[in-house]
Amino acid sequence: MSEIIEKINSKIKQLNYKLNQISHAKKNVKFHYIEQSREIKEEIKDLQAQLIYYKNENQSNTIDIHGATIYFVDNYLDSLLFYKMNFNNQIKLITGRGSKTLFNNVKNYLDKENLKYTCSEIFFDITF
Numbered sequence: 726m727s728e729i730i731e732k733i734n735s736k737i738k739q740l741n742y743k744l745n746q747i748s749h750a751k752k753n754v755k756f757h758y759i760e761q762s763r764e765i766k767e768e769i770k771d772l773q774a775q776l777i778y779y780k781n782e783n784q785s786n787t788i789d790i791h792g793a794t795i796y797f798v799d800n801y802l803d804s805l806l807f808y809k810m811n812f813n814n815q816i817k818l819i820t821g822r823g824s825k826t827l828f829n830n831v832k833n834y835l836d837k838e839n840l841k842y843t844c845s846e847i848f849f850d851i852t853f
Contacts (some may be wrong), residue, residue, distance in 0.1 A: 742765065814852065818849040828846075
């Protein structure tokens with residue numbers, strides 16, 4: 726996990742450098758730096774999702790996705806749930822309070838996958 730954190734920090738430095746380049750670039754070159762900045766932001770988002778995944782990749786029956794984004798739900802939750810199913814018949818998936826965006830997205834995912842669950846304000850109990 727420390728490797729991912731180092732990559733995130735490196736990408737943040739790259740992003741700051743690109744943002745600085747945008748502010749000093751001529752108009753005909755700004756688009757190039759803006760596109761590079763967008764790509765770096767996407768890489769950071771993916772690395773942050775990987776970090777949440779690897780923090781939860783264990784045999785416990787709990788998945789804590791505080792700080793996750795919809796990107797995590799769309800790209801990593803499925804794999805993490807199937808990994809956890811190898812060790813558990815029931816999983817507690819914690820989303821936290823937040824703005825309910827993550828909670829609602831997880832709920833939509835579970836409904837779409839026809840998984841059995843009960844929920845409270847901040848977590849889901851998923852049964853397999």
